Amino acid sequence: MSQGPGVAFAASKKKKSTKKKSPPKPPPAPVAQTLRSYTGPNSTRLVLDLSRTTTFKVETDSSRKTFSVLVPSGLESPSFGRPVLDDGAVTGIDADETPDGFRLTVHMVEWNPPRVFGLDGDDGQAARVVVDVVRPGQAERDAAERARVDRLTASARRILVVDPGHGGEAVGAIGPKRTYEKDVTLAIGRRLKEELEKQPGVTVVLTRTGDYDVPLRERYRVAERYQADAFVSIHCNSSKRATGSGTEVYFLSLSSASDEASKTLADVENAADKISAGPETGTGDDDLVGILFDLKQTESMQQSSVLAEAILGEIESGRRLEARGVRQAGFAVLKSPIVPSVLVETAFINNPAEERLLRDPGFQQEMGEQIARGVTAYLARAPVMARDNRTGVKPVETPANLGLAR
Numbered sequence: 495m496s497q498g499p500g501v502a503f504a505a506s507k508k509k510k511s512t513k514k515k516s517p518p519k520p521p522p523a524p525v526a527q528t529l530r531s532y533t534g535p536n537s538t539r540l541v542l543d544l545s546r547t548t549t550f551k552v553e554t555d556s557s558r559k560t561f562s563v564l565v566p567s568g569l570e571s572p573s574f575g576r577p578v579l580d581d582g583a584v585t586g587i588d589a590d591e592t593p594d595g596f597r598l599t600v601h602m603v604e605w606n607p608p609r610v611f612g613l614d615g616d617d618g619q620a621a622r623v624v625v626d627v628v629r630p631g632q633a634e635r636d637a638a639e640r641a642r643v644d645r646l647t648a649s650a651r652r653i654l655v656v657d658p659g660h661g662g663e664a665v666g667a668i669g670p671k672r673t674y675e676k677d678v679t680l681a682i683g684r685r686l687k688e689e690l691e692k693q694p695g696v697t698v699v700l701t702r703t704g705d706y707d708v709p710l711r712e713r714y715r716v717a718e719r720y721q722a723d724a725f726v727s728i729h730c731n732s733s734k735r736a737t738g739s740g741t742e743v744y745f746l747s748l749s750s751a752s753d754e755a756s757k758t759l760a761d762v763e764n765a766a767d768k769i770s771a772g773p774e775t776g777t778g779d780d781d782l783v784g785i786l787f788d789l790k791q792t793e794s795m796q797q798s799s800v801l802a803e804a805i806l807g808e809i810e811s812g813r814r815l816e817a818r819g820v821r822q823a824g825f826a827v828l829k830s831p832i833v834p835s836v837l838v839e840t841a842f843i844n845n846p847a848e849e850r851l852l853r854d855p856g857f858q859q860e861m862g863e864q865i866a867r868g869v870t871a872y873l874a875r876a877p878v879m880a881r882d883n884r885t886g887v888k889p890v891e892t893p894a895n896l897g898l899a900r
């Protein structure tokens with residue numbers, strides 16, 4: 495079975511030439527550089543790196559549980575092997591030069607329509623074809639999560655959501671020694687979870703537990719599903735100069751950022767969603783966020799600022815890094831109008847000295863402990879969240895938490 499005509503790969507910008515020239519030579523076929531795969535809990539993502547943008551089409555065969563990405567122009571692929579993958583969603587991949595062009599065929603465990611989209615190379619990376627294959631058992635996984643949400647939200651436990659920034663193809667900032675932000679944030683996030691759960695009555699939910707990506711909106715929605723007491727996103731800073739240093743803690747700004755550097759930083763972090771969420775997302779819901787914020791913003795943002803101060807205070811007393819201050823900017827991942835949310839820019843990954851720290855397991859542990867102490871100090875003072883189905887816990891109704899009650 496064939497699916498539709500060609501899918502345009504990126505917007506091809508045609509420049510009209512005013513001069514008459516001899517017909518141009520057809521450009522050389524793009525080169526297939528690598529095929530990367532990321533196995534997540536819900537899907538497997540494949541990313542085909544090309545030397546330049548090109549067009550492709552998708553052909554599906556549901557009865558054989560396969561689909562292929564066909565590049566009609568062909569691909570130079572001198573060193574492109576057939577990657578071996580058998581991860582519970584994908585059972586194998588074939589890469590072939592055929593008379594129709596270059597064909598990448600993906601064999602699935604269970605037929606589900608794949609999602610395929612192209613990304614042009616404007617972020618400094620090669621042009622890419624991105625393929626998402628759904629892992630079988632989505633309904634069961636959703637049911638298991640709903641049961642966990644029901645159990646936890648009905649309990650007296652404090653629930654915290656820790657969000658290791660980036661993941662998978664969205665590597666985040668890259669240090670001079672090729673340290674990826676996504677690896678550091680996961681390492682610190684895991685240590686933070688471990689530290690926080692040493693406190694009695696605390697459960698931590700991670701937005702990701704491996705090297706795969708999660709769209710920004712889904713990250714804060716995890717916190718909303720669990721009606722979490724707080725959401726902490728972990729990142730690494732990066733600046734044009736190699737001398738930037740220290741830790742910043744952010745909470746959301748609805749209007750302007752604290753300063754120009756904070757705005758630039760938020761723009762960079764938000765841009766990651768182009769890869770995470772794909773091209774078709776990014777409108778609609780933000781209006782709703784705006785409306786909800788009108789009602790809830792005061793209480794939730796006040797709590798966010800208290801949480802940010804508590805975390806930065808612990809980092810400051812650790813004296814390992816300069817505490818650069820609590821700032822505000824429009825980070826998309828902080829847009830929950832309900833859950834107090836902060837984003838920790840732990841250190842500057844582009845500064846060689848701080849990159850060395852960020853790679854160091856001892857430092858990762860220390861950072862996890864400091865953030866955990868800040869969150870714990872915040873929880874000791876913060877009002878208990880009044881959850882919909884919580885039993886046996888009477889929320890303390892203070893002016894500060896009346897607005898947080900749901």
Ligand SMILES: [Zn+2]
Pocket residue numbers: 659660666667675729730763
């Ligand atoms: Zn980041």
